[in-house]
Amino acid sequence: MLSFQEQLPIVLNSLNTGFLKTLYLFLVTLAGAIPLGLIISFGSMSRFKPLAVLTRTVVWIVRGTPLMIQLLIVFYFPGLVLHNPIWGGDESGRFLAAAVAFIINYACYFSEIFRGGIQGVPYGQQEAGQVLGLSKRQIFFKITLLQMIKRIVPPMSNEIITLVKDTSLARIIALQEIIWAGQSFMKGSHGISGQIWPLFFTGIYYLVFSGILTVLFGKLEKKLDYFKT
Amino acid sequence: MALLDAKNIYKSFGKTEVLKGIDLSLQKGETLALIGSSGSGKTTLLRCLNFLETPDKGTITVNGETLFDASVQKKMSDEEIRQKRQHFGLVFQNFNLFPQYSVLKNVTLAPTLLKKGTAEEIHDKAVSLLESVGLKDKMNAYPCELSGGQQQRVAIARALAMSPDILCFDEPTSALDPELTGEVLKVIKQLAEENMTMIIVTHEMEFARAVSDRVIFMDGGVIVEEGTPEEVFANTKNERTKQFLQNYRQNEY
Numbered sequence A: 001m002l003s004f005q006e007q008l009p010i011v012l013n014s015l016n017t018g019f020l021k022t023l024y025l026f027l028v029t030l031a032g033a034i035p036l037g038l039i040i041s042f043g044s045m046s047r048f049k050p051l052a053v054l055t056r057t058v059v060w061i062v063r064g065t066p067l068m069i070q071l072l073i074v075f076y077f078p079g080l081v082l083h084n085p086i087w088g089g090d091e092s093g094r095f096l097a098a099a100v101a102f103i104i105n106y107a108c109y110f111s112e113i114f115r116g117g118i119q120g121v122p123y124g125q126q127e128a129g130q131v132l133g134l135s136k137r138q139i140f141f142k143i144t145l146l147q148m149i150k151r152i153v154p155p156m157s158n159e160i161i162t163l164v165k166d167t168s169l170a171r172i173i174a175l176q177e178i179i180w181a182g183q184s185f186m187k188g189s190h191g192i193s194g195q196i197w198p199l200f201f202t203g204i205y206y207l208v209f210s211g212i213l214t215v216l217f218g219k220l221e222k223k224l225d226y227f228k229t
Numbered sequence B: 001m002a003l004l005d006a007k008n009i010y011k012s013f014g015k016t017e018v019l020k021g022i023d024l025s026l027q028k029g030e031t032l033a034l035i036g037s038s039g040s041g042k043t044t045l046l047r048c049l050n051f052l053e054t055p056d057k058g059t060i061t062v063n064g065e066t067l068f069d070a071s072v073q074k075k076m077s078d079e080e081i082r083q084k085r086q087h088f089g090l091v092f093q094n095f096n097l098f099p100q101y102s103v104l105k106n107v108t109l110a111p112t113l114l115k116k117g118t119a120e121e122i123h124d125k126a127v128s129l130l131e132s133v134g135l136k137d138k139m140n141a142y143p144c145e146l147s148g149g150q151q152q153r154v155a156i157a158r159a160l161a162m163s164p165d166i167l168c169f170d171e172p173t174s175a176l177d178p179e180l181t182g183e184v185l186k187v188i189k190q191l192a193e194e195n196m197t198m199i200i201v202t203h204e205m206e207f208a209r210a211v212s213d214r215v216i217f218m219d220g221g222v223i224v225e226e227g228t229p230e231e232v233f234a235n236t237k238n239e240r241t242k243q244f245l246q247n248y249r250q251n252e253y
């Protein structure tokens, strides 16, 4: 059996690879969910009632059910129910399925935050801009946007830090992210087996990553602290 | 010729008729006080003049130019409305300063975005306006650092920076603690002395009487009485005006 000193580099190497997958899923989710969330928030605020009701219902369903189930449905539904396995069975297919599920789920959460931020800016701000003769564009970019950002930064930072940890749910469809990598040393991998410490060790990665994000968001909040809405 | 002529203004919200045929004209340099109980349509009238609401009927003319005519079917473009509303300025009850900008930037923002002069001209004008409302030393402060009275004075400077022909005030001191109303009223009084053309909606009857050239009493969406401050406050013959003023005097004690 390998000594701990011999195991460590092997394990770290494997965890790093898993973490890159985790990080990739995290970034792809953000890149997809932020714009989609904006679109959904506009839909939920639409003056066209059927659209508003429809989007709010979808948001309610997505937020009211576990992300784990959504992952399983997105991954298995096309193949097992529709007999059209669009994802394929390989790692890239699993990643795509996971990304789709995460983007939809997080877009719904983000949309509620965006809606709160947009509706939270007092209407008087817009009217003050209007009576000064500013255009809608100028009012949005020069007056309301920063006030919205100030309102959404704290809830977004919570949600994004939750996303860091939620990426581990992709383990359920065998995506080779960091939990999967850590767990592989229990069954046996790279000549190491029956070891549980690598799995526990993955917690450090999450801690460091969410710690960095907490500091960054804290700085951003502080930067916006100079005014009060 | 009158500077402002608003004729036969009607406005409803759904089934609620709020303005029922308002005729209002204003000479250049005149200060008009608009009084009336809450719900009588004063805010709605100011909002119509500032194109925040569209009247259902009537015309609005400034300097002989018809800005609005409800009988013309064509819908105005945003661009057109923006041009036209620049004849008016509006000071809100709750100030509505832009919280993320300094006092100075609040005043220079609109003239800068709308290219009302060079950066230097706009800056100098803003500074002198802030000086005239007594807030030059606060020009780098943010709105959240100011008292309500100071915020309202900034809002007045901000409106003046766009050089409106007519400045409208919608209960400019209603959101203020009593000890802060004086400083705002003083600024408005000073503007009246400089012959700024103004329409002031207010519940400060003493102030209205002292500062205005003419008073209009509105009730239920119509103008009930119109006259000099003396005629309205001291010698009104109208029962509704009497009743309204009496209620006010009672409430003051």
Ligand SMILES: Nc1ncnc2c1ncn2[C@@H]1O[C@H](COP(=O)(O)OP(=O)(O)O)[C@@H](O)[C@H]1O
Pocket: B013, B016, B018, B036, B037, B038, B039, B040, B041, B042, B043, B044, B045
């Ligand atoms: N946007 C609106 N929608 C519906 N009703 C309104 C709206 N704005 C004002 N009103 C109604 O119009 C009436 C007059 O309001 P307002 O012009 O604010 O009066 P005042 O300023 O004299 O108190 C009130 O009964 C008010 O409820």
Ligand SMILES: [Mg+2]
Pocket: B042, B043, B044, B170, B171
């Ligand atoms: Mg009002």
